[in-house]
Amino acid sequence: MESTSRILAVLALAGALAPPALRAQATAAGRPKSPVPGPNIAAISGALEAVIERVRPGVVQILASGYAPVPKGTGPLLARQQATGSGVILDPAGYILTNAHVIEGARRFEVLIPEPPSAPSGGRSVLRSRGRLVAARLVGADDETDLAVLKMDETGLSALLLGDSEALRQGQLVLAIGSPLGLENSVSLGVVSAVARQLEPESPMIYVQTDASINPGNSGGPLVDVDGHVVGINTLIFSQAGGSEGIGFAVPANIVRNVFDQIRRTGRVSRGEIGLRGQTVTPALAKGLGLRQDSGVIVADVTPGGPAAEAGLQVGDIVLSLDGKTMENARQLNVNLYRRPEGTGVILELLRGDRRLSNVVTVRQRADDVGQLADMVTPERNVVARLGVLALDLDDRIALRLPHLRARAGVVVAATTGEAATVDPLRPGDVIYSLNGNAVLGIEALRAGLEALRPGEPVVLQVQRGAELRFVTVPPE
Numbered sequence: 001m002e003s004t005s006r007i008l009a010v011l012a013l014a015g016a017l018a019p020p021a022l023r024a025q026a027t028a029a030g031r032p033k034s035p036v037p038g039p040n041i042a043a044i045s046g047a048l049e050a051v052i053e054r055v056r057p058g059v060v061q062i063l064a065s066g067y068a069p070v071p072k073g074t075g076p077l078l079a080r081q082q083a084t085g086s087g088v089i090l091d092p093a094g095y096i097l098t099n100a101h102v103i104e105g106a107r108r109f110e111v112l113i114p115e116p117p118s119a120p121s122g123g124r125s126v127l128r129s130r131g132r133l134v135a136a137r138l139v140g141a142d143d144e145t146d147l148a149v150l151k152m153d154e155t156g157l158s159a160l161l162l163g164d165s166e167a168l169r170q171g172q173l174v175l176a177i178g179s180p181l182g183l184e185n186s187v188s189l190g191v192v193s194a195v196a197r198q199l200e201p202e203s204p205m206i207y208v209q210t211d212a213s214i215n216p217g218n219s220g221g222p223l224v225d226v227d228g229h230v231v232g233i234n235t236l237i238f239s240q241a242g243g244s245e246g247i248g249f250a251v252p253a254n255i256v257r258n259v260f261d262q263i264r265r266t267g268r269v270s271r272g273e274i275g276l277r278g279q280t281v282t283p284a285l286a287k288g289l290g291l292r293q294d295s296g297v298i299v300a301d302v303t304p305g306g307p308a309a310e311a312g313l314q315v316g317d318i319v320l321s322l323d324g325k326t327m328e329n330a331r332q333l334n335v336n337l338y339r340r341p342e343g344t345g346v347i348l349e350l351l352r353g354d355r356r357l358s359n360v361v362t363v364r365q366r367a368d369d370v371g372q373l374a375d376m377v378t379p380e381r382n383v384v385a386r387l388g389v390l391a392l393d394l395d396d397r398i399a400l401r402l403p404h405l406r407a408r409a410g411v412v413v414a415a416t417t418g419e420a421a422t423v424d425p426l427r428p429g430d431v432i433y434s435l436n437g438n439a440v441l442g443i444e445a446l447r448a449g450l451e452a453l454r455p456g457e458p459v460v461l462q463v464q465r466g467a468e469l470r471f472v473t474v475p476p477e
Contacts, residue, residue, distance in 0.1 A: 047226065052175065052187055055228045057114050057158035058089045059221055061179040062098055062150070063133075064106035086178030086221030087111065087150065088230060090260055092159045094152035097260050098220030099235055100141040103148050105425050109136040111152055112184060130184070140263040143427065144271075145205065145251055146235055149263040160222060162260075163229030165252035168195045168208060176212040176234055176248070178221025188213035190246075196335070197249060204334040207249035208232040214248035223250040232256070258339040268374060268428075272340045272363035275306020278319060278330040289316070292351070296320065297327045311348075311361040318351040337363070373398070373414035373428055382414065384443065386450045386459075387474060389426050390415040393442045404467040407433055409441045426472060427465065434462040 065082045085102030089095070096111060103109060114131040134152050141148035172192045180186050190212025197209040210223060214234050223232035232250025239245050262269045279285075279300040286294035297319040302309045319327050323346055327333050340346060342365045350357040377390040384391050392398060394410040402412070413430040426432075432440055435449045436459065453459065459474035 048175070048189070051224070051226060051228045052177070055160060055175075055177060055222070055224055056185060057116050058160035059177045059185070060087045060089060060096060060114070061085075061112040061182075061184045062087045062096070062102055062136075062220065063110045063112070064103045065108045065110075066106040084179060084182050084217055085219045086217065086234070088220070088222040088233070089157050089159045090162065090230075091264070092155060092157045094136075094154040094157060095139070095260075095264055096136065096150040096152065097233060097256065098148055098150065099233065100143055100146045100148040102220045103138060103141065103150070109138065109150055110134065111136045111150065113152075113154070113157070114185065116158065140267040140269075142259050142263065142269040144269070145255060145259050147233065147251060147256065147259045147263075149260060160224070160228070160230050162253045162257050163225055163227070163231045165195075165208060165231050165254045168192050168225075168231055168252075170195060173226055174210055174212055174231065175224050176210065176214050176218060176221065176250075177224065178218040178234060180213075180215035180217040182217055186218075193247070196252075198331060199249070204331075204338040205255075206252060206335055207235070208252050210248050210250060211246040212248060213246070218248075229253075230256070255339055258341070262341075270342055271366045272337065272342045272344070273306075273366045274308045274337065274346070274361045274363055275303030276308040276313060276361075277301040278327075278333045280329040280331070281318070291318065292354075293318065295328065297330050297333050307362045307364050311359045312357075313348070313350070313359060313361070314352065316352070317357075319348055320351055320356075321349040323347050324349075373401070373412065377414045382443065384411075384447060384450070386447075387426060387461075388416060389413045391432075391443050391446070394431060402429065402431065404464075405431065406464055406469065407431075409439075410464075411440055411443050411446050426461075426463070429465070430472075431464040432461050433464065433469075436460050437462075 062085045063082055064085070083102065083106065085098055087096040087098035087102075090097050111134050112131050113134055134154060136150040136152045139149040139151050170192055174190060174192055176188045176190065178186060190210050192208060193211050194209035196206045198206050208223065208231065212223065214237050218234045219236070221234050222230040223234055225231050231253045233256055234248060234250045236249050237245070238247040259269050277300045278297040281291065281294060281296045281298050283294040285291070285298070291298070299313055299315055299317040299319065302313050302315055319333060321327055322333060322336050325336065327336075337346070340363045342363055344363050345360045346363060348359050348361055350359060373392065374390070376392060379390065382390045382392060392412045392414050394408065394412050398412055399405055399408065411432040413426050413428055413432070415428055416426060432446065434440055435446060438449060440446045440449065450459070461472045461474065463470055463472045
């Protein structure tokens with residue numbers, strides 16, 4: 001009883017602090033007055049209901065089907081399986097954003113679109129229609145941010161708007177909407193626990209942390225603010241038991257916007273760099289180097305011939321700001337450069353000794369961006385139809401784009417056609433080293449090896465993905 005009273009008191013305080021427009025909205029909706037502790041809770045509830053009703057038509061359930069391995073001795077090696085997740089309509093022309101892991105390995109995609117709200121006539125049922133099931137195709141996916149774009153042949157859909165994730169504040173109310181455990185149109189309420197949570201120390205990728213309940217199936221659904229704007233895409237949770245424990249993470253809307261726009265336009269994502277490695281200034285570092293300040297970002301390395309070098313930056317320069325925004329640490333610098341498109345210029349304000357400098361640096365495409373490989377192939381020359389990929393021989397020029405290579409001969413996946421039913425799909429940047437234990441020295445050798453296989457014979461590829469080796473199994477024909 002005591003905890004209930006405390007919750008009511010908090011809600012009453014929140015209601016008293018709510019903008020007059022929200023209180024008026026609930027009153028206009030004709031909601032009855034709440035006896036305890038007053039009409040403020042009804043105002044909050046009514047405002048949240050209005051937001052959900054407005055957002056709901058833009059949130060979809062995604063059904064992705066493909067092949068997965070089954071235990072030995074229980075039948076065929078592969079069986080068709082289906083996964084479900086959530087998605088959000090970001091373009092009325094049928095473009096949907098979801099998580100890349102929701103559609104990974106799938107060959108067929110279907111989207112459950114909610115029916116638009118209708119004006120009540122004589123009351124309406126509490127059981128809503130499940131909506132329409134529509135086929136979709138994959139436009140592109142980005143593993144680095146775990147985002148993917150699907151396209152339906154539909155128009156005039158209810159699209160949601162992306163908000164400004166940099167305007168989020170800790171403690172702000174947010175709603176997570178999606179299909180947890182397959183239960184479509186589920187809503188949970190929480191707050192922003194942290195606005196820029198970095199899960200890996202050296203990664204420029206950050207997340208919005210929330211305590212709004214997120215479970216398997218919520219992946220790809222929107223995290224929305226009280227204005228109905230999408231401030232993040234729900235992506236992952238930290239859990240010891242496998243369920244929601246109030247530690248969920250969403251890709252911030254400002255990163256989502258960049259990825260969505262690029263995939264919709266070109267089918268892939270390219271990222272920029274300026275050829276500079278920044279390092280956070282610490283008191284010990286400042287004292288040892290005799291710096292004039294013990295905070296900020298120091299230039300630890302400048303890539304020879306890179307944009308920063310061409311703009312005149314030097315090792316030892318202190319980066320004070322980027323495009324007018326104060327840089328407090330190296331992570332902040334990396335995060336702000338992360339979504340800058342190629343060819344744009346950034347203004348760096350520097351401190352060199354006693355002098356303040358302002359340098360314009362042009363962003364170039366990141367050296368390890370495997371998306372560039374797609375520009376180097378043609379279907380006529382580079383297709384490996386059996387694997388559903390466009391591929392290139394691994395040579396010295398391509399090796400420069402792929403760090404940590406285990407060998408200097410093989411076949412590099414430049415793009416996928418979506419035709420092969422691999423359990424663990426090949427991805428751009430994968431390097432194929434062997435086929436059924438036999439070394440693959442080039443694309444012609446790979447094609448010849450595949451053609452020599454007998455009908456029904458398995459296909460097992462040794463592949464390097466990132467810095468790791470793995471075996472990829474392709475179903476027999």
